[in-house]
Amino acid sequence: MKRWAPSALSVRLALMFALVSMLLLGAIGFYLYHALHKEIAWRDDQALLGRVQRMQAILTDSRSIEALRERPQLYENMLGNRDNLLWVVDAAGQVLIEINPPGLPRPTLPATATAQLADDPNGAPLRLAWQNMERGEQRLTLIAGKVLSEREQMLAAYRLKLGAALGCGMVLAFALGWLVSQRGLRPVRELAQRTAAIDSQHLHLRLDEYHSTAELQALSQALNHMLARLEGGFGQLSRFCEDLAHEMRTPLSNLMGHTQQTLQRERTVAVYEDLLVSNQEEYERLARMIDSMLFLARTEQAALNVQPVDLHALGEQLCEYFEGMAEERGVVLRNEADGELLADADLLRRALANLLANALRYGAPGQPITLSTRREGERLAVSVHNLGPVIGVEHLPHLFERFYRCDPSRAQPGDSGGLGLAIVRSIMQAHGGEVRVRSDEGGTAFVLVFAA
Amino acid sequence: MRILLVEDEVKTADYLRKGLSESGYLVEVAHSGLDGQHLAQEHAFDLIILDVQLPGLDGWQLLQIIRRTQQTPVLFLTARDAVEDRVKGLELGADDYLVKPFSYAELLARVRTLLRRGPPREVEHFLLADLHLDLLRRQVTRQGQRLSLTNKEFALLHLLISREGEVLSRAQIASQVWQMNFDSDTNVVDVAIRRLRAKVDDPFSLKLIHTVRGMGYTLAVQP
Known part of the structure; x- marks a missing residue:
């Protein structure tokens, strides 16, 4: 079951504000109420004790109780109003003096030499102070009492006011919280509006950075980085489509032109055969290109079939494969690869085959090509090194781009259509590694670096 | 040897029929899945070459229908070479597959292999x-x-x-x-x-x- 919660963040925040203020105000009100209650009770108690003491003093001074009963105004004045009660009781339980406007029953209290305080044992809303005293042979009990109902009324009114204040505070806190969060969340709404305006046509747009709000700044920066990556990927994709269309035009125009030219008049069978063979070569080039493209498209999200690969054995297999070509060019293939690597064997073989084919294609005739491995701390580097013309510095950053050629006029019918190194790079990316290139007087080396 | 070719692409069907006939096979062509089903049920063939993308009844469905009654070897042709497609074909009971564009030599070699009955001889x-x-x-x-x-x-x-x-x-x-x-x-x-x-x-x-x-x-x- 879904827990109910308002969908608007501002309402949620306002509710939380209200809740927090209720807790806080409630706690303060509770404390104040109790402090007041205690203070009043203390004052009442002090007054009661004072009364008992004064009664004691009066009784000690007076000639007789009777005289006192004759002059009730003496203590009546002292007692003041209807809330105050007074009993003077002798040891036999006979009431000598009683001032009891509300007519409450006289409480029975334990004897005590010093003044005591207690609530009415009969349960009436009455606070009592009492003391026993000796007056000659007479043993008297002085009881002073105060009816609490007035105090209770006052406190009840106070409680009501507190409650009302609390309610008002909550409503106010909710309203203020809502206003504040509305205002505080305004940048979020702006961010949403701005983000909604960005589509594939407007990927160059960026979100304003909210420097004043740390959270929104982090969010807008993260979104901007995401946009930059998307724009990069999108641009690469559309450039790639453009390149692809362009690359397909060349073989297609060869096919169309050559075929039309041949069909213009009657030819000998040999000419037709030549045409068909030439066409076949172009078709194969197109098929290879499509294969490579599909390979590239898939490698980037393919699941690797990772297994331990014996690098020396793999090197031997590749050297055997390229042996014939190498010998024709007077090139010696040296396999100095060693060790074991966790990788997708088929992909690794393909990457190294592409590098070796390039080395054979562009390396100087008569010079060796070396396949070697080296540990770089945690990582393993597999490199293909050849001697030959130095690759211009301006080309190095672009070598692994699809369809990039150092010399556009040197597209050979047998070459990979400028996808060979792009394939190497995507194979390395799939492995979480990278490919590097170095080219100088000491030769050209392509290095596959695998994370351990 | 009789081969049933189910292929809706007229040009493809045409050159395959010509080529296979030249190699000495008797070729029947069906241009739709239903025609293919009809032919496969009416006549006995030694091999069926099946295109996957067919109008009406597609290659997979036709393959399932054929496999219910007969074990004639089936070679399927597909333009989609995603691994799942190949696996699907082989799971449904196809014997081999070729991805378009394929080389004609390759097709001929596969056809020969499928028609070679029995285990290959161990020739020394x-x-x-x-x-x-x-x-x-x-x-x-x-x-x-x-x-x-x-x-x-x-x-x-x-x-x-x-x-x-x-x-x-x-x-x-x-x-x-x-x-x-x-x-x-x-x-x-x-x-x-x-x-x-x-x-x-x-x-x-x-x-x-x-x-x-x-x-x-x-x-x-x-x-």
Whole structure:
């Protein structure tokens, strides 16, 4: 079951504000109420004790109780109003003096030499102070009492006011919280509006950075980085489509032109055969290109079939494969690869085959090509090194781009259509590694670096 | 040998029918899945070549229908070479598949393999004209003269002679001799054939290794 919660963040925040203020105000009100209650009770108690003491003093001074009963105004004045009660009781339980406007029953209290305080044992809303005293042979009990109902009324009114204040505070806190969060969340709404305006046509747009709000700044920066990556990927994709269309035009125009030219008049069978063979070569080039493209498209999200690969054995297999070509060019293939690597064997073989084919294609005739491995701390580097013309510095950053050629006029019918190194790079990316290139007087080396 | 070809692409169907007929097969063509189903149920065929994308009844459905009643070998053709597609075809009971665009030589080789009934014979001696290859002793002689071949040259000649008369594409050769299952965009196979020819054909007047232009290579007395 879904827990109910308002969908608007501002309402949620306002509710939380209200809740927090209720807790806080409630706690303060509770404390104040109790402090007041205690203070009043203390004052009442002090007054009661004072009364008992004064009664004691009066009784000690007076000639007789009777005289006192004759002059009730003496203590009546002292007692003041209807809330105050007074009993003077002798040891036999006979009431000598009683001032009891509300007519409450006289409480029975334990004897005590010093003044005591207690609530009415009969349960009436009455606070009592009492003391026993000796007056000659007479043993008297002085009881002073105060009816609490007035105090209770006052406190009840106070409680009501507190409650009302609390309610008002909550409503106010909710309203203020809502206003504040509305205002505080305004940048979020702006961010949403701005983000909604960005589509594939407007990927160059960026979100304003909210420097004043740390959270929104982090969010807008993260979104901007995401946009930059998307724009990069999108641009690469559309450039790639453009390149692809362009690359397909060349073989297609060869096919169309050559075929039309041949069909213009009657030819000998040999000419037709030549045409068909030439066409076949172009078709194969197109098929290879499509294969490579599909390979590239898939490698980037393919699941690797990772297994331990014996690098020396793999090197031997590749050297055997390229042996014939190498010998024709007077090139010696040296396999100095060693060790074991966790990788997708088929992909690794393909990457190294592409590098070796390039080395054979562009390396100087008569010079060796070396396949070697080296540990770089945690990582393993597999490199293909050849001697030959130095690759211009301006080309190095672009070598692994699809369809990039150092010399556009040197597209050979047998070459990979400028996808060979792009394939190497995507194979390395799939492995979480990278490919590097170095080219100088000491030769050209392509290095596959695998994370351990 | 009768082959049923179910292919809606008229041009593809046309050239395949011509090509297979030239290779000596009797070919029936159906241009839709329903026609294919009808033909497959009415007549007995030795092999069915099935395109996956067909109007009406598609190749997968047709394959399932065929498999309910018969075990005729099925080779399917597809333009989608996602792994799932291939696996699906083979799981449904197809015997082999080819991804478009495929080389005609490759298709012919697959057809021959599927039609070769029974387990392949374990041949140890191959003889073609005056060429003799002894697999166990790893010896090759021509006119009684012993030829010295490297390991890979021997493997290449063995492949060619075991598929005598068949045209092998460069990709097939690279895959079978060097286990390179991808197009490495090099002329490795041409170089290897050239070097094999230098030893096997050049010293003799009767040439056995032939280039089939645009397709590949074949070993035969007559091209």
